[in-house]
Amino acid sequence: MKNIRTRSLNQQAYDFICSRLASGDLKPGSKLSEPSLAAACGVSRTPMREAVRRLVEEGVLYQREKSGTYVSRFAADDISDAYEIRAVIESAMLLRAVEKLKEKDLDTLQRNCDRMHKAILDMRNSGLPLMTGKTESLFLEEDLAFHLRLLRASGNALAEKIIANTYRRNQFFGTHSHQRNLRHVTTAWRFHCEILKACRQRDAISAVKWLKEHLAYSEKDALLPLSMM
Numbered sequence: 001m002k003n004i005r006t007r008s009l010n011q012q013a014y015d016f017i018c019s020r021l022a023s024g025d026l027k028p029g030s031k032l033s034e035p036s037l038a039a040a041c042g043v044s045r046t047p048m049r050e051a052v053r054r055l056v057e058e059g060v061l062y063q064r065e066k067s068g069t070y071v072s073r074f075a076a077d078d079i080s081d082a083y084e085i086r087a088v089i090e091s092a093m094l095l096r097a098v099e100k101l102k103e104k105d106l107d108t109l110q111r112n113c114d115r116m117h118k119a120i121l122d123m124r125n126s127g128l129p130l131m132t133g134k135t136e137s138l139f140l141e142e143d144l145a146f147h148l149r150l151l152r153a154s155g156n157a158l159a160e161k162i163i164a165n166t167y168r169r170n171q172f173f174g175t176h177s178h179q180r181n182l183r184h185v186t187t188a189w190r191f192h193c194e195i196l197k198a199c200r201q202r203d204a205i206s207a208v209k210w211l212k213e214h215l216a217y218s219e220k221d222a223l224l225p226l227s228m229m
Contacts (some may be wrong), residue, residue: 016041018090020172021060022140023133028073032061043189056166074169076223082169083219089163090215091208093154094195095138099129099206100153108198112146115187124182131180139185140171146192150199172224184221191217 017037020026038048052069055061063069101109119139123131131139143168151160192216197208 009047010054012049012180013038013041013047014054015042016043017051017055018168019137022137024149026071030069030071031067032069032071034069048161058169060169068086079170079222080219081082082166083215084164085166086170087215089213090151090211093156094157094208094211095204096155097153098199098202099152100154100155101199105149105153106196106200109146109150109199112142113189113192113196114141116146116185116192120182120185120189123185129181131185136180139180143188144171146195150169150195170218187217188214200217 017026017032020037024218026032028036034048034052035046038045041048056063056069060072061069062072079106116139117129119135119142122135133219144164147167148160148164151163154160194210195207195214198204198210
């Protein structure tokens with residue numbers, strides 16, 4: 001029971017840092033204060049230290065000797081590398097997953113798309129030029145859940161873990177490079193709908209085609225602001 005609670009607190013601390021990164025509260029190059037993060041998260045220093053260690057291993061954070069822990073800075077090559085990994089692994093796993101998807105999987109994928117669409121409608125109704133805050137968090141959570149559901153259906157747990165980590169890196173890049181305006185989020189949602197449509201038709205080739213177009217579009221969108229610097 002103690003081990004379960006420890007893992008739960010570790011995950012809570014990890015998710016807290018991830019949310020701060022995704023929201024842009026923790027910017028590239030900024031120094032982390034573990035005591036402050038632990039207090040804000042409501043956990044002790046131990047699970048926060050474990051969460052930081054995990055993110056360092058994933059390359060999202062880095063440590064300087066006698067200086068502290070910092071948020072990694074990412075260049076265009078880092079973004080391209082991450083999208084390349086996603087395209088290779090997700091395409092291969094999707095080819096396997098399409099025939100294995102059950103009706104409950106398809107229903108879950110539909111809910112993911114519906115919730116992404118709700119976030120878009122909320123953004124449109126707000127009148128804001130960019131998706132931010134809870135609306136952005138909801139959109140990104142459903143986006144990730146969609147991709148992980150497809151990976152889970154492939155039966156390859158390692159691929160699911162790798163893509164989850166890679167997606168988070170892309171998500172953090174996106175906070176500072178993507179302009180999540182109405183055009184971007186609507187186009188991303190439509191790609192997901194097309195992937196789902198192909199999955200319902202058991203058309204693996206079309207599903208992979210839409211997936212690759214989706215990732216290529218997202219990569220181009222993420223790289224555009226960097227090219228203007």
